[in-house]
Amino acid sequence: MKLRDFLIGVATGLAAAVIVKEASEKVSPYVPAGQVLENIKKEFKKDSPIDGSWIFMKTDNFSNGIMTIPVYRGGISRLHEGEMQTFEFAADARSGVVVELQEV
Known part of the structure; x- marks a missing residue:
C-alpha cells in the first residue's frame, strides 16, 4: 500500500466523521432529557x-424577559432532615444547565 493511498483513506474517514457529527447535531441539538x-x-x-x-x-x-430558550421541566422530591422537600426545575435543553429551581 502506498503512503498516498493511506493518507487519502485517512482524510476521507475524517471528512465523513465531521459530516456525520454535524448532521446529527442538526437533527437533535438537545441533550437527552434522561x-x-x-x-x-x-x-x-x-x-x-x-x-x-x-x-x-x-x-x-x-x-x-430578555431571551427565550428551550428547556426541559421536571422535579425532584427528597427527605431532608426528616421533612419532605419538593423542587421543580427548568433546565436548558441544549446544555443541561438548570436555569430555574424553586421549592414547591
Whole structure:
C-alpha cells in the first residue's frame, strides 16, 4: 500500500466523521432529557437521598424577559432532615444547565 493511498483513506474517514457529527447535531441539538435528569439527581444526592424524580421529555419555552430558550421541566422530591422537600426545575435543553429551581 502506498503512503498516498493511506493518507487519502485517512482524510476521507475524517471528512465523513465531521459530516456525520454535524448532521446529527442538526437533527437533535438537545441533550437527552434522561441525561439532564441524571445530572440534576447526582447534584441533589450530594446533600441527601432522593425520594422521587420526573422530567418532561418534550421541550418547553422559558423566558427570562430578555431571551427565550428551550428547556426541559421536571422535579425532584427528597427527605431532608426528616421533612419532605419538593423542587421543580427548568433546565436548558441544549446544555443541561438548570436555569430555574424553586421549592414547591
